[in-house]
Amino acid sequence: MDRIAAIKGREILNAKGRPTVEAQLITERGIRVTASVPSGTSRGKYEAFELYDGETRHNGRGARKAAENISTEICRALAGMDVADQEAIDRTLCRLDGTPDKHRLGGNALLAASVAAAKAGAASTNQPVYRYLGQKDIRPALPDILATVIAGGVFSTSGMEFEDYMAVFHGFSSFPKELDALCELRFSLEKALRGRYGDFPEDGGALAAPCASSREAFRWILDTAESLGYAGNVSLGLDVAASELWEPDRGVYRMGEDRCLSTSQMISYYRGLCGEFPLTLIEDGLDQDDFNGFAELSGALPGVQIVGDDLFATNPERLRKGIEHRSANAVLLKINQIGTVTEAIKTARTASEHGMDVIVSLRSGETADDFIADLAVAVGARQIKLGSPVRMERNVKYNRLLEIWQELGM
Template identity: 40%
Template sequence: MERFKIREVKAREVLDCRGEPTIEVEVITETGIVGRASVPSGRSRGMHEAFELRDGGKRYHGKGVLKAVRNVNEILAPALKGMDVTKQREIDELMIELDGTEDKSKIGANAIVGVSLAVAKTAANALEIPLYRYIGGVNAYILPVPVLNLIEGGKLAATDLDFQEHQVMPIGAKSFSEAIRMGLEVYYELGRILMEKHGKYSLNVGVEGGYTPPGMKDPREALELELKAIEELGYTNKFALSLDCAATHLYNRNTGKYTLMGKEITREELIDFYEDLVSAYPIQSLEDPLEEEDFEGFRELTKTLNVQIIGDDLFATNIKRLRKGIEMKAANAILLKVNQVGTLSEALDVAELAFRNGYGVQVSERSGQTEDTWLADLTVGINAGQIKTGVTRSERTAQYNQLLRIEEELGKRAKYAGKNFKQPF
């Protein structure tokens, strides 16, 4: 049918939330139905991610994406013309074949994922159904727990905190709308507490809208202050704490040691530190607590701690690496980032494999996020149960606003993941 036949695919260079270039793609059918998607970009990237094609040179300090734009317009567009926009897997597999590399470095993963997502959005528009329902069908009904990064460190902020994200999870809420309200109330209260203790400059925010208190070095202080804000509002036991440690960036491959709070420590000492943290605080999730090649260490930590252990750099949304983790019992959850792998179909395959093996799936933004809200739809579409997308900047709140719309549309059918965020079914 003409309604579903691709007439045109076109790309352009736009800006992400950091003011850096990224790629936006439009897929248009013969009857003029359009789907548009933009691609986020990570600052904290693992070595196993699919290749993000940048231009180099002086323009935008080398970060331009005109090569990726050209690859969409000159390579992918002619190949996809006339194809059925609802044949997502067929289209994704053709793009992978046209690229022909393991990491999508010929055409660029950013070019390919932009087309892949735009195809899905066009198909949903052609079928006149929401994107989350197109992805998940009639069984897409679970609203996720928002994982709110209230205090930032690592590569996301100009602070002395080594861990990247100090998060709160409103697992005791009864609905997503209640959860996001409670989470933002804690954010405001934490700002008041930080200003009293660390002064007005602590209210400056990092890449994802979390606070960046100067002089704070110990993650335990961040957790303590988050707990204080939670308790002051009477929300004790309604929140869990969590951390994105991004430990690959703390690791020295030459010495085989990590640097934490200015001190070099071994893997065993770092694991002991995590054990102390989990015993002292209501932490229910640790992301990338060890460096990206340490499957053995992840297995030990997963066995030792009765919390969610997420592999981000460890898995890089790569099905081969996830299979290895499952076989070794390394981690028990995966961070799902579509642009780490390069197509929507591959990301959905990874999520399905994770769920089938009892692994949690936390859908995640990138630090260089855009205002596009496909992330929220994807989260509900796969019933992930948890989403990590920052706190207060508009490209972050755009995801939350979309989830509020989806919750309203689902009505009584909507289920909030809450305490079952890891396995929400």
């Protein structure tokens, strides 16, 4: 047994230049690990609370209070605990905070400590993290890739109505070949779009090209895949982020200045897209509170992955409600939505036990921590959503998956 000797927090910057927290955990036998947590730009209302300072620094979004909570209350609570007892550590963290959404100490503070403990626990047992956290009777396998290649939505300058236009990769003989295909597609797509539109910004590595419509964006992705010989291995995915479009007072989704759609009209719109394109995945197609609407959407599009992100918020209780309503057939797993490793794994296992796909995802405000690559393998995720391979906070995770592939001899 190796016990936690100390855990220290500090404020660092994420990929968007905004503060987040990092935890360094030290065990009595001298193991030292660090863990840093991301933050999201588009956040559902059921996510764990991110604690910020509220001062003038960084427009109130400094993270020194959360870092201090790691170094003080969290350190005192975890000191002396067996570093390999992840469930006990995470129970202690949740009880210490004592709030449903982890707002007292901050979900960001709790998650940094939880991930650090998982890394140290793996090191103390001489295992890679994916084996340490995985089910012992299941052979690890690598997930397929989802990648946002064209950006839209309310947080983008492109003017596109939806948030993420994704390439969905499948059917490759190995993970390295799949990653090669992503890299080729991303760079070829950029060349084609810049040839058509000239200069435009990127958004987290995705191309914020001012396409005229979702249909045009889809055609660019498919034409590029076909030109590279990947037509049979690339389909389309769409992250709608529909809660950003929902106007509850009017009961409509605003799709532009002069266009509003009801729930049934949105479902008809998706049905039309799926009939016209190989659209095999729709994430957050309706508002985060509309479990019944999601069930209707799932029934209308058999064979399409209907993914709950804000709908479930990586929360086991919300997932169980979704299972009762048959709202979706896939769950997006974002560990900072729930705040501890144990709760995230519980969500993943509950989904798998009910025949749902698990998709592990990064956040827009990522860090250079590669933990979720191991987590995706540990929970048997069907897919992983890491974005375009042009930024190092994404590529450290792709590179870790390559390393795992080599370790597994696949």
